[in-house]
Amino acid sequence: MHQPKHLQDAGLKSTLPRLKVLELLENVEDRHLTAEAIYRKLLEAGEEIGLATVYRALTQFEAAGLVTRHHFEGGQAVFELERGLHHDHIVCVHCGRVEEFYDKVIEKRQQSIAEKLGYTLRDHNMTLYGECHGPDCPGQKKKGPAAG
Amino acid sequence: MHQPKHLQDAGLKSTLPRLKVLELLENVEDRHLTAEAIYRKLLEAGEEIGLATVYRALTQFEAAGLVTRHHFEGGQAVFELERGLHHDHIVCVHCGRVEEFYDKVIEKRQQSIAEKLGYTLRDHNMTLYGECHGPDCPGQKKKGPAAG
DNA sequence: GTGCGAATGATAATCGTTCTCATTTGCAAT
DNA sequence: ATTGCAAATGAGAACGATTATCATTCGCAC
Ligand SMILES: [Mn+2]
Ligand SMILES: [Mn+2]
Ligand SMILES: [Zn+2]
Ligand SMILES: [Zn+2]
Numbered sequence: 001m002h003q004p005k006h007l008q009d010a011g012l013k014s015t016l017p018r019l020k021v022l023e024l025l026e027n028v029e030d031r032h033l034t035a036e037a038i039y040r041k042l043l044e045a046g047e048e049i050g051l052a053t054v055y056r057a058l059t060q061f062e063a064a065g066l067v068t069r070h071h072f073e074g075g076q077a078v079f080e081l082e083r084g085l086h087h088d089h090i091v092c093v094h095c096g097r098v099e100e101f102y103d104k105v106i107e108k109r110q111q112s113i114a115e116k117l118g119y120t121l122r123d124h125n126m127t128l129y130g131e132c133h134g135p136d137c138p139g140q141k142k143k144g145p146a147a148g
Numbered sequence: 149m150h151q152p153k154h155l156q157d158a159g160l161k162s163t164l165p166r167l168k169v170l171e172l173l174e175n176v177e178d179r180h181l182t183a184e185a186i187y188r189k190l191l192e193a194g195e196e197i198g199l200a201t202v203y204r205a206l207t208q209f210e211a212a213g214l215v216t217r218h219h220f221e222g223g224q225a226v227f228e229l230e231r232g233l234h235h236d237h238i239v240c241v242h243c244g245r246v247e248e249f250y251d252k253v254i255e256k257r258q259q260s261i262a263e264k265l266g267y268t269l270r271d272h273n274m275t276l277y278g279e280c281h282g283p284d285c286p287g288q289k290k291k292g293p294a295a296g
Numbered sequence: 297g298t299g300c301g302a303a304t305g306a307t308a309a310t311c312g313t314t315c316t317c318a319t320t321t322g323c324a325a326t
Numbered sequence: 327a328t329t330g331c332a333a334a335t336g337a338g339a340a341c342g343a344t345t346a347t348c349a350t351t352c353g354c355a356c
Contacts, residue, residue: 001335013353015303035344047313069218075232075343077294090267099265106254110276119238126274130260130267161322163334183313198336203313223312 003022010064017049021057025067025081031087032098071127072098092132094139099132158212165197169205173229174214180237180246182224220246220275240280240286247280 007014007022020042025033030040038052058079061067070078072091086098086107106126116120131139155162155170167189174183176189187202206227209215218226222241234255235248254274262269281289 015353017304041313052306052345053304054167056303059345077343090262090265093270094266098215099267101261101265103257103261106257109251109254111323113249113251114238114276114278117249118281118282119240119247119276121276121278122241123277125277127272128262128267128269129271129273130269132260132267134266163322165335196336200314200337201335204334207314225312287344 006066010061012060012064017053017061018057019047020047020053022061022066024074025079031080031100032070032078033080034078036076038079071125072125073129088126088128090128091132092134092137092139093129094131095134095137097132097134099135150245152192152199154214158209158214160208160212167200167203168197169202170209172215173227179248179287180218180226182229184224191274192260218275221277236274236276238278239277240282240285241277242279243282243285245280245282245285266281 035054039051042049087102090099187199190197235250238247
């Protein structure tokens, strides 16, 4: 339970819907959520909020640096609470599980590639897609004890 | 002027609209085009084709391995003719210019990161965003001879 | 408590892309 | 060259994600 007074510091008026979205992002287990998932979870928690407001709040949080938006495969953007530590992602193509990683060698190489090509690097998107081998992942063909 | 007989080889019936799209991709200067850009160019060239057909052709070409689809920033997907050589991209945030590159160190590192995290790597997306310094790029603040 | 500009939320609109379906095409067998 | 028919086309409707509109409500300084 953090105390999300961050809003005023970020130049945003502290309103109830915004606090609800921020609180959810701070306390939910899965860091990477679509706007609709956030909306649904708030409704399930008995909160009264509109989807448009969730989108607006997330966009404002992003502009304020409180939240990061990612575009993985599959239409919907996902949002995560910013923790100040840059990282990239690997996503399971079967179950959608997301892991984070940071690789200094890659980051440096990206920088020097940009320079070599005459660009000033401003940002990058690196997402790996693979098959996780978690027991709950539908990508794991379950070998029954007898051949079937 | 290539001879795009590739279609039958790829298991696709050789139809006029498909040939037109493929021919354009083979002969156009800019490798990376949106579906609408392709559609527009064909119309400008006097061809008669529908946007839905362009989308369909590109999707089929992608499934057949003739074309690759990328999702850079900004809504529209871009397509490019496959040349068999994997590469990644750097895109200018001002003028949209695209350069390609391939970095063996990064590719290897992606593989070992995936392994370390327990994934079997299947694909990846790496796009760098930066400011190019081309003379025509609107990101270049034109310094006039006198201070303004 | 009042007042007012900012925020909200229901809904319409937008944008890129895919789907529907009546018409046309490619092509193989006559 | 015809014919036949499944596959392809294209105009427009439909779709999913996100944003815009606008009447109502809220946050907050007085
Ligand atoms: Mn993350
Ligand atoms: Mn390319
Ligand atoms: Zn998985
Ligand atoms: Zn540029």
